[in-house]
Amino acid sequence: MTTDRSRARSAGRQRDGAARTAPSGARHARARWRAQAAAWGFLAPVVLYLAAFYAYPLYRNIDLSIRSYTLASFITGDAPFAGFANYISIFHSSTFAPALINTTIFVFVSIAFQFAIGLALAVFFYRSFPLSGTLRALFLIPWLLPLLVSASTWSWMLNSDSGIVNSFLQAVGAAPIDWLTSPRWSLVAVLIANIWIGIPFNLVIMYSGLQSIPADIFEAASIDGANGWQRFWRITFPLLRPVSAITLLLGFIYTLKVFDIIWIMTRGGPATASTTLAIWSYQLGFGSLLPDFSSAAAVGNVLIIIAVIFALVYIRARNRLETT
Amino acid sequence: MTVQVNLRARAALLALTAATALAACSSSSSTNASAGGASASSASGGTYTLWDPYPQYNASSAWWKAVAACGTQAGVTIKHTAYDTTALTTQALLAGQQGKSPDILLVDNPVVSTLASAGILTTTAQNGLSTGSIAQNILGAGVIDGKTYGVPIGANTLALYYNPTILKAAGVNPASITSWATLTAALAKVKAIGKKGITFSGINTEEGSFQFLPWFWGAGANLTNLNSPQAVAALTLWTTWLKDGYAPNSVIQDTQTTSWQEFQTGDYAFGENGTWQKASAATMGAKVIPIPAENGGAAPVPTGGEFFTIPVQKDTSTYATSAKIVSCLSSGSSIVGTDNTLNYIAPTKAGQQAQVATDASLQSWVNAVGVAKARTGDNLGTKYPVISQQLWTAVQKAESGAATPAAALAAAQSAAQAGINK
Numbered sequence: 001m002t003t004d005r006s007r008a009r010s011a012g013r014q015r016d017g018a019a020r021t022a023p024s025g026a027r028h029a030r031a032r033w034r035a036q037a038a039a040w041g042f043l044a045p046v047v048l049y050l051a052a053f054y055a056y057p058l059y060r061n062i063d064l065s066i067r068s069y070t071l072a073s074f075i076t077g078d079a080p081f082a083g084f085a086n087y088i089s090i091f092h093s094s095t096f097a098p099a100l101i102n103t104t105i106f107v108f109v110s111i112a113f114q115f116a117i118g119l120a121l122a123v124f125f126y127r128s129f130p131l132s133g134t135l136r137a138l139f140l141i142p143w144l145l146p147l148l149v150s151a152s153t154w155s156w157m158l159n160s161d162s163g164i165v166n167s168f169l170q171a172v173g174a175a176p177i178d179w180l181t182s183p184r185w186s187l188v189a190v191l192i193a194n195i196w197i198g199i200p201f202n203l204v205i206m207y208s209g210l211q212s213i214p215a216d217i218f219e220a221a222s223i224d225g226a227n228g229w230q231r232f233w234r235i236t237f238p239l240l241r242p243v244s245a246i247t248l249l250l251g252f253i254y255t256l257k258v259f260d261i262i263w264i265m266t267r268g269g270p271a272t273a274s275t276t277l278a279i280w281s282y283q284l285g286f287g288s289l290l291p292d293f294s295s296a297a298a299v300g301n302v303l304i305i306i307a308v309i310f311a312l313v314y315i316r317a318r319n320r321l322e323t324t
Numbered sequence: 325m326t327v328q329v330n331l332r333a334r335a336a337l338l339a340l341t342a343a344t345a346l347a348a349c350s351s352s353s354s355t356n357a358s359a360g361g362a363s364a365s366s367a368s369g370g371t372y373t374l375w376d377p378y379p380q381y382n383a384s385s386a387w388w389k390a391v392a393a394c395g396t397q398a399g400v401t402i403k404h405t406a407y408d409t410t411a412l413t414t415q416a417l418l419a420g421q422q423g424k425s426p427d428i429l430l431v432d433n434p435v436v437s438t439l440a441s442a443g444i445l446t447t448t449a450q451n452g453l454s455t456g457s458i459a460q461n462i463l464g465a466g467v468i469d470g471k472t473y474g475v476p477i478g479a480n481t482l483a484l485y486y487n488p489t490i491l492k493a494a495g496v497n498p499a500s501i502t503s504w505a506t507l508t509a510a511l512a513k514v515k516a517i518g519k520k521g522i523t524f525s526g527i528n529t530e531e532g533s534f535q536f537l538p539w540f541w542g543a544g545a546n547l548t549n550l551n552s553p554q555a556v557a558a559l560t561l562w563t564t565w566l567k568d569g570y571a572p573n574s575v576i577q578d579t580q581t582t583s584w585q586e587f588q589t590g591d592y593a594f595g596e597n598g599t600w601q602k603a604s605a606a607t608m609g610a611k612v613i614p615i616p617a618e619n620g621g622a623a624p625v626p627t628g629g630e631f632f633t634i635p636v637q638k639d640t641s642t643y644a645t646s647a648k649i650v651s652c653l654s655s656g657s658s659i660v661g662t663d664n665t666l667n668y669i670a671p672t673k674a675g676q677q678a679q680v681a682t683d684a685s686l687q688s689w690v691n692a693v694g695v696a697k698a699r700t701g702d703n704l705g706t707k708y709p710v711i712s713q714q715l716w717t718a719v720q721k722a723e724s725g726a727a728t729p730a731a732a733l734a735a736a737q738s739a740a741q742a743g744i745n746k
Contacts, residue, residue, distance in 0.1 A: 071442035071706070075420045089746070094739065160573040181576035183726040269528040270576050270724035271717055286414060289434050289530060290709030 058304075064297035074293060086298040095272055095280055099299075102187055103276040106194070107255045113195045114251060115244070118202020123232065125203075126210050136207075143200035151264035154193040155180060158265075183273035186266045190274050193261050198254075202247055209243030210236065241321065249314040253307050277303050372400045372646065373426035375416070377409040377630065378666070386665045394652035398645050413438070416635070420444035425635030427646045430477060433465035433698060434530075434712075436631050437705040440473045444635050448472040451634045451643040453650060457672045465698035466631050468705050474633035475654050478668025480599035481625045481696045482538055483688065485610045490519050490593040498613055503620045504542075504561055507594075511570040514593040521570035522594040523586045525578045526562065526723050532716035534626055534699070535580065535596055536562070538615040540715075541697065542623025547704060547711050550718065550737040551730070557618065559729035563722045576723045598628060599689050600667045612688050614695075627696040629668055669693045710743040 065086055073079035090096055125136050142150060157164050158179035166176040179189040213236065221231050259278045262268060268275035268283065275283070277299055285296030374391060381387045388404055395402035405426070407415055413435050419425045425444060439445050448455055448471075455463055455472055466474045486498055494513040501507050511521040525535045539561060540547075545554035565571040575583065580597060587595030588608060596615065597605075605612065614622035632650045634643060653662060654671075660678045663670045669689050670676050676690045700708040718736035721727040727735070 071417070071438060074417065075442050075444060077421070094735070155577075162574075178573050178724075181573050181724055183724050266577060267528050269720050271528070271721040271726050273724070273726065286410065287529070288709045288713045289413065290438055290706055291414065291417065 061297045061300060064293050065301050067294060069292075069294045071290070074291075079294075082294070086294045087302075090295055090298050090302070095275060098272045099275050099277050099280045102272075102274060103256070103278075105187065106191060106258070106276055107252060109191055110194050110198060110255045110258075111248060111251045114198035114202045115248060117195070117199050118247075119206050119240075119244075121199070121203045122206035122210055123236065125207060136203075139203055140200045142197045143204075147197070147260045148264065150197055151193060151261045154189075154196075154261075155265045158189050180266050181270055183270055186270060186274040190262045190265050193265060194255065194258060197261065198251065201254075202251065205243060205247045206240065209240050209247075212243075213239045242318070245314060245318060245321070249311065252310050256303060256307055277306075370400060371403050372398075372428065372642070372649065373403045373405065374428040374430070374649075375405050375407060375412065375426045376430040377407055377412045377432060378430075379406045379408055381406065387662065390653065390658060390662055390665075394649050394658070397652055398648040400645060400649075402649070416444065417442060420635065423638065425637065427634070427637065427642055428650060429633045429635050430630045431633060433476065433627060433629055433631050434700050434708060436466050436473050436633060437468050437700045438709065439633065439635075440468050440471075441706045445473045445633045446636055446643060448475075450640075452647045453632075453634070454655075457655075457674065459671055459673065459694075461696060461698065461701075462627055462629075462671045462693065464701040465627065466633075467701075469703070474631035475650065476671040477630050477632055477654060478659070478663040478666060478670055479627045479629040479693045479696065480668050481627055481689070481692050482535065482596055482598050482615060483612045483625070483692050484615050485587060485595045485597055485601070485605050485612050487587075487590065487593055488609065488611055489590075490514060490517075493517055494519065494593065496593075498611065501613060501616060503616050504618050507616055508561075508565070508570070511565065511593070512568075515568075515570060520572065520592045522565065522596070523572060523578065523583045523592050524562075524575055524596040525580045525583045526575040526719055527577055527579055528716050528720045529579075530712060530716070531580055532719055533712040534628070536715065536719050537626045537699065538596075538623045541625075542615065542617035544618070547702070547708070547715075550711065550715060550740060551733040554618075555733050556730045559719060559722050559733060562719070563725075563729055566723055576720065599669065599692075602667065602685070602689065606685070614688070614692055622692070622695055624695055624697045625692055626699045627693070707744050711740045714740040714743070 066082060066084070067073075067079040068082035068085065069079040121139060125132055156162075158166075160166060160176065160178045160181055163179070165179065169176050177185055179185050217235055217239075218231060221235055226234065257278050258276070259282060262274055262276060262279050263282070266274045268279040281296050281299035281303065284292045284299060372395065378387065383404075391402055391404055409432055412431060416425070416429055416431065416435075416439060420439070420442060429439075429445075431439065436445070453472075453475055455475055458475060462476050462479045463472065466472050466476070484501075488498070491498055491510070491514070494510070494517045496510040496513050501510055514521050525531050536558070539558040540555060543554040543558040543561075545552050545558060549555070562571070566573065566575070572586065574586070578586070584595060584597050584601055584604070586592060587597070587610070588604070590608065595610075602612075615625060617623040632654055634646045634650065637643070652658060657678075659670055659672070660675050662668075663675065663679065664682075669686065670679055676693075680686050680690060699712070700706075704711070714736035717739075718727075718729075718732040721732040721735075722729040726732075
């Protein structure tokens with residue numbers, strides 16, 4: 001959208017330029033053509049890159065999902081057109097409802113906690129105190145660790161028989177919980193791990209958002225007698241709204257496609273208890289000895305559509321924010 | 325999304341490897357040409373590619389040296405690439421789609437029928453491989469509709485490892501364990517002295533089905549009928565062990581490796597695991613018995629292990645050389661060496677005898693392989709992956725208490741049926 005605006009601005013500038021140099025005729029036309037060619041020349045690498053790495057794979061994914069690929073036709077490439085048959089069959093699959101519900105719970109609960117905790121920590125660190133820099137750096141550790149390491153560590157900690165979490169629960173007299181192997185707890189277990197991993201991202205963005213709020217507003221508020229709670233709800237929170245919106249959108253798209261943590265910790269199990277759409281798509285395409293690329297692509301496209309819908313919601317919300 | 329990213333990444337990787345392979349190919353042939361007479365054989369043979377699922381071995385290993393030696397014997401150089409087991413199937417399919425299959429492909433045996441149905445593999449009639457002395461039950465995974473699509477490099481299978489110290493303390497004689505009832509009684513005695521019973525892998529991947537099959541087949545159940553009373557009996561055995569605390573709850577997410585790590589702690593009396601752990605078992609003093617069938621005797625166990633296959637090429641004249649390399653690796657005395665390196669039991673009687681002659685402890689494994697069955701056998705072929713996925717899902721549901729064994733298996737049967745008819 002900034003690009004839209006700058007494009008409009010540069011178009012305007014071009015028109016101005018054209019008006020001023022109009023009398024010079026043919027020479028001008030050639031120069032203009034050359035400028036146009038140069039513009040396309042500069043644009044070409046990006047266009048080629050987008051076409052090769054975004055447009056074509058997306059086209060292939062859609063193509064995979066609307067044809068009925070078997071192994072033989074995957075090799076020969078002459079799969080018959082199936083229309084929406086693959087989509088209808090995934091919607092009727094007994095895995096679809098649990099996967100959609102799990103995805104919804106996973107995304108919204110993750111984001112709610114990541115955002116709330118990230119914002120609370122950002123406000124906490126806003127006022128510098130001794131060692132606050134070090135402490136803030138420590139909070140970034142989950143972000144620096146490879147996901148494989150964090151997920152494996154969580155899966156060891158939450159192990160039913162030898163995990164540290166259950167040892168702790170038993171030490172304080174509570175009953176141990178089958179975190180990863182009970183259908184009631186496995187989604188909770190992957191949620192805890194995912195929230196932990198997502199906090200630093202929210203902390204960093206919200207913290208930098210806080211830095212951009214002018215300090216004199218807070219000063220003026222405290223002179224007027226606003227207490228800390230009022231300062232947060234009346235000043236910090238409203239002024240952070242644009243930053244919050246983009247954090248939530250990025251968090252949403254990021255969480256929607258989370259795969260590694262769940263796969264390493266539970267493989268989507270037991271049965272379908274922690275299967276999200278992303279996990280299901282992988283299971284269909286690569287999880288068994290007999291890949292079902294068409295259905296896997298269809299599930300992948302459903303995920304893309306969900307992400308696009310929320311991106312549109314974000315753009316609308318932001319436009320409304322800008323006009324008010 | 326994931327799929328799209330994966331496909332994209334893999335396609336890119338494939339293009340890269342193909343490009344480097346081509347570059348390597350052309351450069352090596354040009355150096356050969358300039359070097360002249362010394363490498364006349366290479367100039368005529370060129371470079372052959374071989375893919376295997378053994379990333380644990382590198383160029384300095386005995387396995388790689390054996391491959392290189394067989395290449396030299398056939399007058400060619402071999403470009404050897406190792407992939408992760410699961411990645412190899414996808415890689416082989418994509419390569420087949422691009423018409424860039426390797427000359428020799430070593431794949432896990434249940435994958436053979438998948439690749440054959442995709443039309444990627446040549447039959448032994450086309451490539452001239454001999455299957456003469458190979459045991460029929462091991463060769464079974466490579467036979468579809470009467471045609472053979474490869475030869476086994478060796479076989480491994482599952483058995484029941486036990487910890488003699490614990491059994492002695494609990495007063496259990498391992499020789500008395502010949503049926504489910506005697507095994508469960510032994511588990512009860514072990515639990516009574518405060519030790520843990522049995523560990524296995526009940527994860528929701530192919531490994532889970534692989535580990536469940538000895539019990540499933542041992543009850544007399546058939547893969548075409550997942551909700552038979554026999555199948556329910558087998559799944560009930562596992563879930564009862566979990567409920568009674570004979571097996572740890574973590575089996576639901578244990579791979580064969582993590583389940584082995586549990587057994588290695590020395591707290592468990594039994595561990596269901598494969599031939600590949602025999603060296604590790606020896607260091608901790610564990611012994612092995614066959615997995616019992618429900619009413620006595622040894623249960624049929626699934627065969628593991630890879631097959632040498634020769635993928636379809638545009639230039640069919642390469643098959644003869646590929647077959648020469650494969651038979652060099654898979655027959656005669658070299659197979660014994662190969663199988664000892666890879667912890668496999670040889671697929672031929674003569675090979676097995678040679679192995680037992682040097683290491684008598686292998687006898688129980690040779691017996692186990694003798695009664696083993698191919699998962700894709702019984703002409704299941706590509707139906708097996710569909711059935712297996714439903715089977716491990718049912719096992720998961722029952723183990724975690726999400727459904728009763730009967731309900732879980734009934735759902736699995738109807739889902740498998742729908743999947744096959746699709």
